[in-house]
Amino acid sequence: MRLPLKFSNTNISIASAVFIFYSLYYMKFHAFIAVCFAMIFGLMVYMVFKKNPFLSEFLSSFYKNKFKIIFYGxxxxxxxxxxxxxxxxxxxxxxxxxxxxxxFLSALIYGYIRMRYSIKESIIMHSLYNLILFMSTKI
Known part of the structure; x- marks a missing residue:
């Protein structure tokens, strides 16, 4: 999860939805149900941030002050x-x-790429790494 490394209401909402989806899916919920609950949860998180700017400001400040903890976490x-x-x-x-x-070490690298460049480059690097590992098993 590198998307929420840069704080925004949208990033946190999407990351929350993805977390809920994976949690439900790995608990053997049907994929459609997991997607529905994840979308609802993500929208609820987004609406809470929109309706309560204090919460958004608080979390933004927390991110700035405790970024190392968030990054390593x-x-x-x-x-x-x-x-x-x-x-x-x-x-x-x-x-x-x-x-x-x-x-963990690859997450540190992908997180650095995420913060230094963008989420797109981080995802590309992760995909290339996975492709190399996958191809090495086929040789």
Missing amino acids: FSLIFGLVHLRNYEISYSNIFWVSIIIAPF
């Missing part, structure tokens, strides 16, 4: 989300930090 979330790609059990829970380390 989203990078950690990015790594944790990718745990879904693995079968984690109590017997191998020790390896979680080793499993998420490459994802």
